[in-house]
Amino acid sequence: MSGGTEGGGVAFWAEDPAGTAGEYVLGTLTATERAAFARALEGDASLRALVAGWEIRLAPLAGSIPGLEPAPRVWRGIEERIGGPPGARSPSGDGGARLLRLERGLRRWRIAAGVAGALAAGLALFIAVPRPGVDGRQYLAVVDRGGALPALIVRVDLADGSVQVRSLAAEAPPDRSLQLWYVGANAPPRSLGLLTEADRLSLPAALPAAVRGATEGATLAVSVEPKGGSPTGSPTGPVVYSGRLVRE
């Protein structure tokens, strides 16, 4: 019996898809199973239907849990992370302060049990906040997988074609490197460099000159690679962050 799908083996849930979907909803799959199942869900409508069925059947149990009033800081944090209060535009010079507030809010996030567990969330979030810059061609993005993975702050300056990545984490995964990729439309990913231990706090990388004009709609992605970076020149490990560059 196979334990996974890699290498074309039989998926571990093949024997009991309904039970596996039920356990996915309960949350009792092992971390490895949970991550693999979450990945499979993305491309398998029949598995998603099984999961939806269990979510609906069991949901009344969640209704039995008493509510709790959140502290006011919770909404303020959400508002900051989605780009300010309704209708507000970031006034000139406010970008730095907002960045600091974001950092305070996210400082506790850290890499804990590796990447697999966080991948199980299956939630790649991407928040783009246009920064007041020269002719509005700067983007500030907080790229966030949720869970215990650190958020990354990505700053893209179209004027000089530079990309800056700052990790809000205190640690990097042991024996692995995070590698930043630029994915243009209909083009293979290009490496922009590694977020290594030494420079993880700031990775200046140049956008490929040829694609500077076509940055709008391109994707930045971060994958987990062997120490030292992908041996093949293309992403080989799981993509833990990805986000499209969008202008609001």
Add this chain to the structure above:
Amino acid sequence: MPREADLARLIARVAGGDRLALRSLYEATAPKLLGILHRILRDRDAAEDALQEVFVSVWQRADRYDPQAGPPLTWLGAITRHKAIDRVRQEKAARLTPVEEGFLERLADTGDGEDDLARRDALARCLDTVEADRRDCLVLAYCEGWSREELAARHDRPVNTIKTWLRRGLLSLRGCLEAA
């Protein structure tokens, strides 16, 4: 608690980038979702951090909500529970806190929402037909985020037995609900 139809409309507006709608959705559902997070994470700060992540997810993914696939609260609850499970699995410490009893009783008498009273009654009745040990595992896993290992320790059984209990418990639950 607002009606599901109102929540669905709010989610549609959130999908269109309406921050005021997100605020309304938050006011309507945040206490309920924080309760779920706190029950699993057992830490107020961690639960509130996770609640922020939930609503940022909702902001980003509201366009993926399909009313045909389930009611809005079920969708929000699923995002919330999966967020909590992912977090709790990354903490190494086993949980030592005693179990709070009485879920089934509370299931019978919670009074929020009218649309799903029938579903709640059916689930309570069907849970009642599941063998007690298996029911205990299902409820602790769903409501409190217990892992197979934690349940194995609680019941002093091998992990594989717990897995069997969970799957058979789920199957008999589904059988009962579908027979209804």
